[in-house]
Amino acid sequence: MSRRILTVDDSPSMRMLLRAALTEQGFTVFEAEDGVDALEKLETATPDLVITDINMPRMDGFELIEALRTGDVQAGLPILVLTTEASDEKKARARSAGATGWIVKPFDREKLGAAIRRVLH
């Protein structure tokens, strides 16, 4: 059974690009457009991994990670941040909030797939 990935990004184009890259590598993808939408989807859906952007309206990636780590949604769910941000300060904030990893856009399909497989195994 293919592993399920929730992608969270406010850009439809980026979600489309991610979906193409991940389905091509055998993953099943479903999507949310920001943190609030992700939390709603996670009330019923059970992904194996979440990939989230940082800069999003309503609820950003940091707030989403904090909500996932302090809430009762699937303890231990891996969360990869995929962002244009590259600052050490923001990376440290994501790490302390409970992110599993940090990937800088623009992403390389194979590196992204390799990182996901490493986290999931």
Next chain:
Amino acid sequence: MSMMSPIAPPLMRRLTVAQGDSIVSGDPDVEFTTVLGSCVAVCLHDGRAGVGGMNHFLLAEPAPIANEDARLLNRYGVHSMELLINAMLKQGAIRQNLKARIYGGATMRQGLGEIGNSNIQFARRFLTNENIAILGENVGGVSARRVEFRPAAGLSRCKTVSTQPVEQIIIKSPPVSGDVELF
């Protein structure tokens, strides 16, 4: 009769937007400029925030099987557009207020026609997907263009500069991209 000299227009600080670049500013004394062949530049503006930005991308989207150095992906429109939009939001723009103009996408040489056209189609599709209104465009044809854009005011102008190729395809590598760090 007064012999006073007419007041000279204020000097603008001109910044060149090179291939792969995305630049944003709210400074009223700044003007962005770029020269386009088959590349496309998108100018974004938020009139309420007084912030504008311009990018310049070489190719619309990665090939279906992208097995190349991620550092090169910045030339692709989808990444360039995201960098531009994020930079706009950081400077106070609001996504719903963004308005766009599209420039470039000329056919500069025989055989390169699809690149320019693909860039134009990509820009239109991307902006439509993102619900960003397209106020205007000056695209296609066979001539290079010089685009000037005042980001704070959102004023742009586009001139045909030549029918000769002006654009060398040079891939610039951004400093960081595609890096993976697992905690």
